[in-house]
Amino acid sequence: MATSNRVLWKGAISFGLVHIPVGLHTATTEQGIDFDWLDKRSMDPVGYKRINKRTGKEIDKAHIVKGVEYENGQYVVLSPEEIEGAFPRTTQTIEIERFVNAQEIPFVYLERPYYVSPINKGHKVYALLREALARTGKIALAKVVIQTKQHLALLAPSGPALVLNLLRWGDEVKGFEGLDLPALGATAIKPSEMKMATQLIAEMTGHWKPEDFKDEFRQQVMDLVAAKVQQGDTRTVTQPAQAATGSAEIIDLTELLQRSLKPVNRRPAARPAAKEGGTAPRKTARKRAAAKTPSAQRKKAA
Template sequence: MRTLWKGAISFGLVHIPVGLVSATSQEGVDFDWLDKRTMDPVGYKRINKVTGKEVTKENIVKGVAFEKGRYVVISEEEIRAAHPDSTQTIDIFAFVDSAQIPLVNIDTPYYLAPQKRGEKVYALLRHTLVDTGKVALAHVVIRTTQHLAAVMPVDSALVLVLLRWPAEVRSLDTLELTEAVTKVTLSKSERDMAKRLVKDMSADWQPDEYVDTFQDQIMQLVETKAREGKIESVETPGDADEQKSADVIDLTELLKRSLNSKKPRAAESAKTAAPNKKKAAEAPAPKRRSPARKKAT
């Protein structure tokens, strides 16, 4: 797996060389593009949202909304100067109980891979965190952005979890919960029944069973419609020949997937099938390939 960042965990005089590896597939000041000649908003396709005309790169500046309809323009030099220095270290500044970190502050996890000659001290830190029941709070700069993070043990490895800054997490007061929730009266029988239901539904963590089936269902629908001939040809004006070629390629791929998705027919169906279809029914169908999943970044 590709290492995204190399540096060291640092606490006291201890330095542990590590590499950062993404554990998932996956923002700072929100800069909007503006036309510097008119201060009109510019879309990400460099189109002036007011005039509808294209804006060249040299006419685009970055602005931060100060008030509705009013922006403060920030130059690239000012942005670079504001970035924190990249020290290539995960600077631990405190150890806390993991339960003290609110769930809503947890953002993105990364695996920490020990680098050469850092294996023993890496293992020492992991064992120490396990023995003390603590996690390490740290500061780390990744791609010029400073993060609050937690270093914690997971099985035989260490994980760096980027945390949302406390100012980024809204207070529960925003929910405006009423006394119907905060001071509700629950009977003993209601509590007992709820506990019994939880007990009956209790299970072990089974990650292989928790699958997002949306992509599979969509691809099955595409294949079904392709077999039924429900395929639309779309041509771009002025480029009909190129688009036609692309349609053929797409259709070929869909047909391949369709063939791969077919299963062998039952023996009884094969016997009653027409002679010209019997061979195809008896032949084993190729194993259907699952749609490719998004690569972790």
């Protein structure tokens, strides 16, 4: 499977006093059919508008506030400052909370995988964690903040890589209650039926080969597209220009393995924060400007 070399996130894996500087890379790619909306009269792209559902009229972005419905038809309106204050603190750290047996996490909790690669001088400690997890049959449960959102995640070895798979929170996964399910170890199954079922499973058993499985719908649609291109049955669509986005570089945490593995009973000291009023006069204006834009600081940290 082809993977992207672009680093989506930089930070460090942290457990105990060990810090492993790493970067995240996307481990999946979307292969579905993306049908764009077009105006058939002019072949212009069709976008979405902000519509007042009662009046049917389009409204300006400045008139929109964010509300949370707590009862049917009853809302609490939150200001941008209140929402900003609720965002989790960005630490650029994959903070390991505990290690568990790999078989304990149900598949239903898995949401989105990322490849984790070492950066700077973190290769040796990265390999140590990968091999230790593989040898013990454990996976790590961790918390990580990505783009102002906190995630529960598991960190597991997969071949030469460590994979960080974001998990759904416990209250996001429904239980079995209310489902009409047969009891485990149902006695109504006849021995002959079980024998035939296990025999069929044995006959159909093979090895996992992802290339054996294709999205047939996507393939048929793309074949139709290719045929129309061959026939010259195409339309020209001019897409509107979009502003380019960028991300700031993040200073990586320390990767000194020998120092990190020393048996010290305290956690590494956090970098001291700047004291109020203790700034040199030439930096006062910069600090005041930064204080007025907390969202910009948070985005830079992300």
